[in-house]
Amino acid sequence: MQLNVNLKDCAYPITIQRNALNNIQETIQTNRKIMIITDSGVPQKWIDIVSSQCLDSFIVTIPNGEQSKCFKQYEELLLEAIEHEMTRKDAIIALGGGVVGDLAGFVAATYMRGIDFYNIPTTLLSQVDSSVGGKVAIDAGNYKNIVGAFWQPKAVIIDPNVLSTLPQRHINNGLVEALKTGLIQDKELVELFKQDDLDIDQIIYRSINVKRKVVEQDERESSLRKILNFGHTIGHAIEGAYGLDTYLHGECVAMGMLFFIDNKELKEDVLKIYEKLHLPKVPDYDVDTLMNFIQHDKKSSSSSITIVLVKQAGTYELQEVSYDTIKTYLERGPYEK
Amino acid sequence: MQLNVNLKDCAYPITIQRNALNNIQETIQTNRKIMIITDSGVPQKWIDIVSSQCLDSFIVTIPNGEQSKCFKQYEELLLEAIEHEMTRKDAIIALGGGVVGDLAGFVAATYMRGIDFYNIPTTLLSQVDSSVGGKVAIDAGNYKNIVGAFWQPKAVIIDPNVLSTLPQRHINNGLVEALKTGLIQDKELVELFKQDDLDIDQIIYRSINVKRKVVEQDERESSLRKILNFGHTIGHAIEGAYGLDTYLHGECVAMGMLFFIDNKELKEDVLKIYEKLHLPKVPDYDVDTLMNFIQHDKKSSSSSITIVLVKQAGTYELQEVSYDTIKTYLERGPYEK
Known part of the structure; x- marks a missing residue:
């Protein structure tokens, strides 16, 4: 199944399909440098499936949980992008729940004033909600999502099979x-x-x-x-x-x-x-x-x-x-x- | 003299006028909370003229120089905005050179996913160049402007009189x-x-x-x-x-x-x-x-x-x-x- 989000300045597809994880190349242009941002709660097998389809990717794993949506983690991810000499034409994939999507999306929104961002949500909460809509952010000073941007993904890939490892x-x-x-x-x-x-x-x-x-x-x-x-x-x-x-x-x-x-x-x-x-x-x-x-x-x-x-x-x-x-x-x- | 920048999603005026600094209310809606971001090189008299026209403003002065365009300063400014309980309807004024404009603009672009931003450049370099165009950013990992956004100001006020204090x-x-x-x-x-x-x-x-x-x-x-x-x-x-x-x-x-x-x-x-x-x-x-x-x-x-x-x-x-x-x-x- 596929849905399309049609916005004034952009449009992007949402794929909802079992085994979509095994076919990300159908929607993601993978022949460039790709930073895969995931968290410590995501099973290794999903990470392997995604990274094996990218020609030149690197994986950054953040600690699981809301506390990762902070300035420190945001800065660290940007420095990783710089260290790997990512260019304007490269891309970021978020592979995880809402925290990963919000944080990775904000990194993508601001690295070199915005690069391509793909969201592969692995929790049901992020699949039905936060992965669609382009709201990306981090927390600060006791406020959730107080610093962020509107940055639409280039595509969202939802594979209900990944829920098999979710409690x-x-x-x-x-x-x-x-x-x-x-x-x-x-x-x-x-x-x-x-x-x-x-x-x-x-x-x-x-x-x-x-x-x-x-x-x-x-x-x-x-x-x-x-x-x-x-x-x-x-x-x-x-x-x-x-x-x-x-x-x-x-x-x-x-x-x-x-x-x-x-x-x-x-x-x-x-x-x-x-x-x-x-x-x-x-x-x-x-x-x-x-x-x-x-x-x-x-x-x-x-x-x-x-x-x-x-x-x-x-x-x-x-x-x-x-x-x-x-x-x-x-x-x-x-x-x- | 006035010019208008007409973009797809927004339009904004650029006022180029001697004494414009004394009449910011003509373009800035000042009856709300306003964070005035300036730097240690800007003469106090210009700061006083601007702040005296705002009903509810506070001033944050960053150190003069490129090194202020860093994560630490960016975070500090956002925490100031939070501490002053700024809302989506409030605004930021940049009063300074390119460093202040770039940094303050990036804070405005990302605080609550974007609030109103006004630029009052006080150096000739920022008056003729960086104040117009919406490129806002900070530096990181030896790269200038590597982290940022496109965030257009609501208005730019250029008063050539402020150049009288510039070497x-x-x-x-x-x-x-x-x-x-x-x-x-x-x-x-x-x-x-x-x-x-x-x-x-x-x-x-x-x-x-x-x-x-x-x-x-x-x-x-x-x-x-x-x-x-x-x-x-x-x-x-x-x-x-x-x-x-x-x-x-x-x-x-x-x-x-x-x-x-x-x-x-x-x-x-x-x-x-x-x-x-x-x-x-x-x-x-x-x-x-x-x-x-x-x-x-x-x-x-x-x-x-x-x-x-x-x-x-x-x-x-x-x-x-x-x-x-x-x-x-x-x-x-x-x-x-």
Whole structure:
């Protein structure tokens, strides 16, 4: 299966295909110098398959985990590119999860003012979400993604086979972002989650298809693209306050979405799906602690905040509300209504 | 006087006006948080004039000189922006020479994936050259501008009055880039250099007008924009090999241009202008040393290099030549023909 992202200045293909990893030459021009950036959590066999198809590549492995999205690692990768005398015509391949994609993409965006970048996501979370859209970044000063760029990949290669080495909890973590996408834009994608055996390939395809359309309409996140943040306002706060070493990103987003599903039956359906995915329950939380994270997160002097509300699967509503309103959502709790 | 740069995705004004510094509100929306980045060489009075017109600004002063275009300074500036809780809607003003503009521009390009950037160049070199065109960058691993982005300013404000505090040698340094622009694209600009009293305002205006047109046609330096590198191939090599602490950038470019002016009379005219500007003579050089810098500088595995040749004032010729050809130019010397 293939999808195309059509933007004003560029277009690029997304291949969703089992065994695509073994045929990267179909989309990547491999007869040049290629820096393969991967992380310590990616099984060697996937790295070997990719590098064996490149004529002149070198591999840089960063430590697994969010802490790699830092200035130090960013600088080190750029110095590696310099040391290997990469030119404007060479390319970077990201082979890993969201951290690798964000970091490698930012290196590609800024090395010699921008070189070709290819993304081969190896986690379900990055396959259904971060690999598409061109948002690349590192973290700084307690803020996630505060330094970065918009830099679209030349191609994204998604091979569901690589998920065979991913722990089930991480699969479920990725499924949450796909479910999120369904809830705001694609009712049939939500229906896919109700089947006994999940059709991962279809879930990836439909999920990316939604994201693609949203990105095409709003590449630089000035308006529509904000709907993809459904569940993230409170989710990020839970992640910041209680998530460290406890919850995965998708698990926190799952918690965050509950507060903004404004329909009793739909919430029941979603909770059943959560059960099937063995997602953790929302922990006891302190309202003020979360409010603090939410206000800090926005870095906005504005007194209001845009929330995404879902009343029916596949549709969303944007509401501009005060921080006090957010507080009432938190006080009411995730399981009400 | 005002010029407009019209690019595919954006357009911005360049004001060239005495006292423009006292009226920045005409082009800069100052009722938001503004980070003013300047350097230790900029007289306090210019800083005061700018900051007094901003409602909510803070000033960050970096050390004067090329060594500030480094990762460490880049990171520090971003952390300052974070500490001051700057949002997507805030802005950065660069008040200084090319180093400040390049560095501040790169911070603006990447803070929260890009915020508004205004450039107020205070050296003649940056007024006639680097402030226009959107090339922002830092240096790394012995390469100038190896890490950066294309990030266009929202406006450029050029006030020739600020040159009153600039040493004459630095004025002449800037004039070289203007002369370069004339040699490749504007015969009348070259004529301006033959007058007894140089009309700086006109020289700035004509010079930027050429650069504007070139940038409009080739924003990302894929082809035409390379003509602006006239004199830079050998100039950069002299700068790298002999320039440190001895010559200014423009002085090296002046030397570099001589090798590629292919017309006896024109070269004589140019040498007269150099004399008027008290530019240094080309030092004794070692051909292999310079060749080494040239090949290193290009970071290209290609065996050829594009040179810009001027046979008549106001026109250029591009030639794809081998490194051996460059060597013969060096062996022939700058003052022949």
